[in-house]
Amino acid sequence: MTYPRSLLRAAVLAGMTVVVLVQFAAQLVLMVPGVLLGMVFLLPPPIHAGRVLVSRWRRMFANWTGRTVPVPYEPPPPPPEPDEEGLYRHESTLYKxxxxxxxxxxxxxxxxxxxxxxxxxWAFWFPVLGLLPLALAAGPLLLALWTWVWGPPWGLPGEPSSGAWWATAWTALWERPAWLAALSVPGLVALPWTVGAVARWSAWLLAPGVRRPPSAKRVEQTLLAWVRCAMLVACAAAEVVLLAVSLACFGLGFGLGLVFLIPVANSHFRWLANMRRQFAEWGGVRIPRPYTPQLRPELRPDGLYRVKNNLYKTETMATFNANWQWTWNDIASWRDLVWLAADPVVTVALVGAPVAAVVYGGWGLVFPWVWTELFDADWSAWYGAVAGHRTLGLLVGLALVAAGLAVPRPLLVAHAWWTALLLRPTKAAAAEAALRERVERLTQTRTDALDAQAAEVRRIERDLHDGAQARLIAVGLTLGAIERLMDTDPAAARKLVAQARETSATALTELRDLVRGIHPPVLSERGLGDAVRALALDTAAEVNVAGELPGRPPAPVESAAYFAVSELLANATRHGGAERIGIDLRHRDGVLRITVTDDGDGGANPSRGTGLRGIERRLGTFDGTLTIHSPPGGPTVATLELPCALSSPKTSTS
Structure with missing residues (x-):
């Protein structure tokens, strides 16, 4: 790269910093209300506008670096499709x-x-890095010219008040502008390299599938662990305030008879306890919520409200007593209260030390040293100094920061176990919650099975009415015409006989296709493995089926797995454009596991269509699951798991 071109590109990068800075600021101005205030309609426009500008920069950096920088954005979602009832679904909400x-x-x-x-x-960091090449090459020269004409900028520096060698050198630079201008020489020499480095960095960050180096990941994980420890300390401070509120509510409730405050004292801090249960996942511990379902008053036919064995005339009093009994009798409320009293002490003891070490080491020692030395400010002997020496204080401060960043990750694990000790459900509560979840899942899967069965019956009726039934009626009408023409026009009757034979054959074919759609004969005769291989032969893509089943699953499970694989093959070829598909069938530890892998475009998401949701509902009837990993660009890996036992491997040929 020639120096004139490097200088021109450095100027272009400097001009881009202003544009990118304005772009990033405008995006933040529009996106912050959208995120914080729920005004989601403000989010798409700035992102779209930003993508248009960034795409221009991406093409420019591709030309500068001589490499291809593909567009990294995922393909847009397809239009939503209605379900059987004509409604459109997004997550758990249906729309007309x-x-x-x-x-x-x-x-x-x-x-x-x-x-x-x-x-x-990229937009956040580029205004700093984009200005760097021109600043290194021309910045010292411009400052030297300014000093020659108007003197040192900002009135700096005056006479050095410190005897440090670097303070003397700093002052000498401003007193001799030629020395200052000489600092531009290294920047000019390195200009092609700095411009190329900024361009390569931008092309790397704006390309798809950026992988950070392991060292950057480790640094990020270390800083993230410390930030999490700081958040736990902040939560501990909030717990002290909430504990004081609970004690005040108990005192007013029992002391002055303000009984309506007693349920508040037991439940107002649940939001913080639930948040801390989520924070426990930082240490690899999952803590489910232990609370019993909220107690609701029941309206009786006589107009009274019942709460357990008590009757109330008004709904207000019934609701209050239901809330009282719900919070007072739930052992999780009292465990939360014990946790609220003990956790601030334990949290500060466990994770407070690294937080304090980094804060004091960074602020109390390092920053005052830099402030006093660079800017010749006053300093205190005890603040930022050790034994009266600021240099020694700097070393101690850096050591404190390093030590504070080295220990947060194992401390987070220990703190997560402490949180689980009090905030996890008891064995009885966990069993009750599991039973409740099981009942809810069975209720949902039963509803899904009934809906799927009703939809299947409607489909069969529609196919029979529009297909085979219409053709059989046509055959009957044709036979009537043949009967009338038999004596008067035998030639026409023979033509009608051929037409009736063709129509009946078509009706028979449609009936066979309908039967295959209900339960394919190959599935009944040969089992799931051969039925999937038959599907592979009928698929346009190249399909490889691997694995064997030592027996046969129950017929309903076998049918559900067959139609799920059929739907996945259709999606891979129709929507993903796959050319090669692999199917692996395994049965291990009482679970039938089928993995379907294709080399299509990827981006499969059950929330965007009804096909994958239909598979989930079909498998959910048998406690089965569908797991999909489908990054943009592929490959797509769909895993079906169905708990079942296998029967004898013998098959029937009848």
Whole structure:
């Protein structure tokens, strides 16, 4: 790269910093209300506008570096499709119109795309790095010219008040502008390298599938662990305030008879306890919520409200007593209260030390040393100094920061176990919650099975009415015409006989196809493995089926697995454009596991369509699960798991 071109590109980068800074600020101004105030309609426009500008920079950096920088954005979601009832679904909400689901699908596509985060990260850092090449090359020269004409900028520096060697050198630079201008020489020599480094960094960050080096990941994990420890300390401070509120509510409730405050004293801090249960996952511990379902008053036919064995005339009093009994009798409330009293002490003892070490080491020692030495400010002998020496204080401060950043990760694990000690459910509560969850899941799967069965019956009726039934009626009408023409026009009757034979054959074919759609004969005769291989032969893509089953699953499970694989093959070829598909069948530890892998475009998401949701509902009837890993660009890996036992491997040929 020639020096004139390098200087021109450095100027272009410096000009871009202003544009990118304005772009990033405008995006923040529009996105902050959208995120914090729930005004989600403000989110898509700035992201779209940012993508347009970033795409221009991406092409420019591709030309500068001589490499291809592909567009990293995921493909846009397809239009939402209605379900059997004509409704449009987004997550757990149904809509009559596709307008809102389409908007939310597009919003998820924009906000959850990793490329959006990379674009924002590049826009955040580029105003600093983009100005660096020109600043290194021309900055000292411009400062020297300024000093020659108007004197040192900002009135600096005066006479050095410190005898340090670097303070003397700093003052000498401003007294001799030629020395200052000489600092531009290294920047000019390194200009092609710095411009190329900024361009390569931008092309790397704006390309798809950026992988950070392991060292950067370790640094990020270390800093993140310390930030989490600081958050736990902040939560401990909030717990002290909430404990004081609980004690005040108990005192007013029992002392002055303000009994309506007693349920508040037992439950107002549950939000913080639930948040801390989520924080326990930082240490690899999952803590489910232990609370019993909220007690609701029941309206009786006589107009009274019942709460357990008590009757109330008004709904207000019934609701209050239900809330009282719900919080007072729930052992989880009292465990939360014990945790609220003990956790501030334990948290500060466990994770407070690294937080204090980094804060005091960074602020109390390092920063005052830099402040006093660089800016010749006053300093105190005890603040930022050790034994009266600031240099020794700097070393101690750096050691404190290093020690504070080295220990948070194991301390988070220990703190998570402490949190689980009091905030996890008891064995009885866990068993009750598991039973409750099981009943809810069985209720949901039963409803899904009934809905699927009703939809299947409607489909069969529709196919019979529109297909085979219509053709059989046509055959009957044709036979009537043949009967009338038999004596008067035998030639026409023979033509009608051929037409009736063709129509009956078509009706028979449609009936066979309908039967295969209900339960394929190959599945009944040969089992799941051969039925899947038959599906592979009928698929346009190249399909490889591996694995064997030592027996046969129950017929309903076998049918559900067959149709799930059929739907996945259709999706891979129709929507993903796959050319090669692999199917692996295994049965291990009482679970039938089928893995379908294709080399398609990826981006499969059950929340965007009804096909994958239908598979989930079909498998859910048998406690089965569907797991999909489908990054943009592929490959897509779909795993079906169905708990079942296998019967004898013998098959029937009848």
């Amino acid at each position: 119109s596709p307008r809102f689901p389409a908007f939310f699908h597009r919003l998820d596509w924009l906000m959850k795309d990793p490329a959006t985060k990379r674009d924002l990260s």
